[in-house]
Amino acid sequence: MSYALYIGSDLCASGHGWLAGYGDEPSGHWLEVVPCRSHATDSTITVGVTAEAALPDQLSTFPQVPRTARYMGVNYSHYLGAPPPLINGGVNQHGVAVRDVWSPSRPELVAMTPPDQRGPNYSDLSKIVLERARTAREGVEIIGALIATHGHSSYGGNSHLIADAREGWVVIEFAGGLGLWVAERLGPQSIRALRPGWIGLILQEAGEDVLFPEHFLETAQRLGWHMVGDAFDVNRVFGDGRGRRPGVAWIEDEIARRAARSGGLGLEDMIWAVSTPRLTGDSAGYGQIVPLTAETPEMLRMMWHAPVGPVTAPLVPVYLGIERMPPEYGRHRYLGRGESARFIDRVHEVTGAEAISDIPQGAASTRSAVAVFKRLMHLAFQGGDAWVAEVSTHWRAVERGLAAELADVQRSAAILADAGAPELARRLLTEHVETRLLRVLAEAEALAAGYEARLRAGAGLNMSTMPRLPDQIW
Structure with a gap:
């Protein structure tokens, strides 16, 4: 389902807004920085979903643009019928940030979705906005133009929250194969949470x-769902009619x-909003917080990243200018789709390519940050609210220390870049990020060892099929 939260700049002590959230996917996740790329004039991209999807489709192609932007985000390995790798959002070199959130369409629209629907799926749209948009509004226009020209592969309705330093936009794409979408602007005084995505009354x-x-x-009038002269409530007319959900109301009011x-x-406050156990548990595949700053050098664009739900994991600042990602945080075999049937050797080539893993041997020999932090999460959950609070207190202190370093790191990188040594600036950022990511990974292993020892000596590991979990509002 996923979760997105937009905060306008006028409400923030920093003078800039924020876009935060996480994705809900029970699959493998990895953090990736994608460089700028030039593409040949005949280059195309493949989009859509397959026959495995809830609303089946066939993959299609359309032209790629000549040059795509540098961006970073969290990829994941599986959603029914959508070819991996998938992405729910991130931030690009122009400061455009994206989050993707499920948004159920009216049942009649889902029922009328044609079996031969074509066009980009939810992940394709997120990726294309990151590759192409220079502003949030342009991101909305890109989505609208793609749907008008190439269609949209829907799984029942979806939304995107796209933001830059000036504004945010909630975009909802509806099922039905009718090319229906709508976008609402969020300004400097706005607070908007999506889970699921929704828009109410509009002009x-x-x-x-x-x-x-x-x-x-x-279209709404032709189908008899709206009368001329009535107020237009998007959620009532084209959505599920449930309006602002209780969890959304709770976090927006708080x-x-x-x-x-x-x-x-x-x-x-932003860290709390994505780490509170009222909202965040095992289903959160990762955590992201993007500062929506203006006039920031490309290499200093950044986001705070947690490899699993931040309820028991730290958010660490990661800069767009880094040259590499520690393999522990990159693509791994842990929870990778199909990896349970694959080998890392050449012996099984005779049985077909599907028997051979494409994960590098070096990556498979490192720790998986997702696995380490998931272990810590479920150890803490077994200890109840007190242990969850204890782990959270530790990571929040770590985050304060990381935040205190930011100004010096950014100033040092800017000095190097201004002195004509951008390669040294990138090296500085890379080594800084790498060191912090590996440090918190080691801390997570130490904490997990302690909690496991306490459980084994006390109540014991929970070996029932009923997990012990925080009380979530959604």
């Missing part, structure tokens, strides 16, 4: 604060309360 004229295709209102305090919202 019935496209403009600065709302965008939709020309046939959007007419953020508004915190924003009313003297000084406004800070990084610690």
